[in-house]
Amino acid sequence: MSQSENQTPPSLYAAREPIFPKKVSGSFRSLKWIIMIVALGIYYITPWIRWDRGPQLPDQAVLVDLAHRRFFFFWIEIWPHEFYFVAGLLIMAGLGLFLFTSALGRVWCGYACPQTVWTDLFIAVERWIEGDRNARLRLHRQKKMDVRKIRLRLTKWAAWFLIALATGGAWVFYFADAPTLLVQLVTFQAHPVAYTTVLLLTATTFFFGGFAREQICIYACPWPRIQAAMMDEDTLTIGYREWRGEPRGKHRKGENADQLGDCIDCMACVNVCPMGIDIRDGQQMECITCGLCIDACDDIMEKIGKPRGLVDYLALSDEPRERAGEKPRTPWFHIFRVRTMMYTGLWALVGVGLVFALFIRPEIELSVAPVRNPTFVTLSDGSIRNTYDVRLLNKHGEDRPFRVSITGHPALRVQLEGTPYETVNVTANQMHLQRVYIVAPPNSVPARDERTDVRVWVEDLTSGARAHSDTIFNGSSN
Incomplete structure (x- = not known):
């Protein structure tokens, strides 16, 4: 038997290497914090907002009343035969997603997607308990399960579980009077469906935000594969100015240092990426355009005395202009173009139609x-x-x-x-x-x-x- 026949064929699948993003500061990180706080605040607080509708109607501002087949949203009441309002809102959400993707790439994925929001929260808790990237890497690579590692793991998982439990609990409050249901849940008098829903959402939130993370975006979510149809060369998306950064190199005082580009190959953009990709490799399906690599690179550029923007939101159509030393066109030029205006018009048309239908519907x-x-x-x-x-x-x-x-x-x-x-x-x-x-x-x-x-x-x-x-x-x- 030949030596080649004795060799084990290479595996087609590689084991997942956990990603431990490094802490970063900057305008995009601050924007993500703001959006996270607002989104989580809306999600957790909304079921507790009261709204007086009279003695025979629920006083919860937002309520999906399945028992009486109605949906209450502040002063608006939707009946089953008026489901076209819900359908219209879903159409508006889809058109809005198309609009933002065609203008700014996957900004929904990077800032407002529930998977991104909860994963950011879980990573923040993990960093608070276990330390920043290097500390978490050392703990991950430590084979021995000593008391410290067990304590940190259990503390982190307990915090994750409480967040996941609050997430599942908040969801069921949208379908029943929140104060009443909370008492029933605590006293074990709620319907089994409520407990089943809470446990299911707790388990999925715990797993998706704590362990699956970027794998949900890469393998489970269809949007990365659809987004290509929404984007073109005028879309503003995160990219690396290769014509300015290459050839990259760390040594700035050695021979031929003046021929090096601005990139010092510090890996800062890679270390902060929650998807674990290198933006310098070009456009990739995994990129969610969260902007953290921009913050990391801008910080390094300031430290070495180079202009910011080596990694930035840019349009591929501006590459020839920038290579020639010309200024890129303004962001508004790329945002307001035929495709985005068409999506905006359709979105506004559906919205106006829904508002008109809402005001003319009979009593x-x-x-x-x-x-x-x-x-x-x-x-x-x-x-x-x-x-x-x-x-x-x-x-x-x-x-x-x-x-x-x-x-x-x-x-x-x-x-x-x-x-x-x-x-x-x-x-x-x-x-x-x-x-x-x-x-x-x-x-x-x-x-x-x-x-x-x-x-x-x-x-x-x-x-x-x-x-x-x-x-x-x-x-x-x-």
Whole structure:
């Protein structure tokens, strides 16, 4: 057997090497801190904001009320049949993502993505407990599990677990009254679904933020593979000015030092990267454009007396201009171009449409469903009667009297089951099902015709608001 046949074939998969980003200061790091604090504050605090809607409605400002199939957002109340508002918001979110990506690359991934926000928080806790990059590297490479390493690991994991538990707990508060649910959770009186949801989100947050980290962005998230379609050579994204930095070298006082570029190969940009990549290798799928490498490189440039911006937000289309010694075009030139303006227009169009629909939606609604079995009934006096199921929706926070009437032919008259009157009282914020009869006298035109168009009207006797729905009256056609 030959020597080559005895050799083990190389593995196609390399074991993950944990990434320990170094602490860095700068404008982009400060921006990330601000966004993290604001995002986490909104997430954790929002379920506890109170909003008075009256005695028969929940007083939680933001609530997904699955039991009553409604969504409350401050003064806005969304019913199941108005799900198009939620769909419109999702469309706006998608267009906004396209807009920011085409203008500034993966800024969503670098600053506001939940995976990034919670991973940043977990890394901050890890750094606070175990120390900065070098200390964490030494602890990771230490094979012996002594008392110190066990203590640091358990302390870190305990802190991570508390953050993950708070994350899972905050999520369920969006689906029930937060103070009430908190008491039920603590006293073990909550529904098993609540405990299951909290434990599931706790486990995923603990694993994704503490251990998986950049692997979620690289392998699980589809956006890195989609972003290429949103970007072009005019997109402002983080890059390395290779024409200024190369050839790189550390020795600045030796022979031919004047021929070296500005990059001193200090690896600062690599050491602070949460994805563990080298931005000097060019555009990469793993880059989330968080800007930490810019802060690290600018700090080094100031220390060695070189201009900032060796690593910076730049557009590939400006490379020839900069190589020729010309100034790059302004950022606004790259932001306001045809593609971004198209996304902005579509985004604004959907937003205006949603606001318009929100303000013109009726206060009362109804739907009319003819009862088809039988299609009509001939009464003892020869009258023809059709039966309808009318659903009346009262969106007010108080009971309202509704009057039902019809138009279409003067001979037709309306009757309401259970009452001799044409009015019915509808409970606040409820859908009321009312059986309605429309009757045509004997030998009248509707009684003889096979089909007669009818419009069913409902009027709120308190506010005067009206709504209608069209249907058909079926005659005997004899």
